[in-house]
Amino acid sequence: MQLPTPSGEHGRVVLNPVGDLDIATVPGLERALDEALDRPGLLEIVVDLAAVTFLDSTAVAALLRGAAEAVGRGATLRLTEPQPVVARVLRITAVGPLLGLPDDHGDPAPWRR
16 A cells, blocks of 8 residues: 555645555554644545555544544544445445445435534
């Protein structure tokens, strides 16, 4: 997995992981999330999954921890552009809406209403 340097505008960080997010690569994702969470004035972390080919339970757990930490700091974490295999894992585990992806009805994070 590659994780390019976060980029973004003021208050927003975009992470673009590449390849598999699994037990072997999750430490790199966690480091990138920690660095993003430590940025002053953080409002949103966007994790663009367009180039992620596989996602396992350790990655799901890392993303959920990152989202919880973001909320604790007054920010949000959301996922974008998951590939079909990755979207399926997020749907099966029912965490997609918790991470800003639309649910089966097209509503992102209905629990936030």
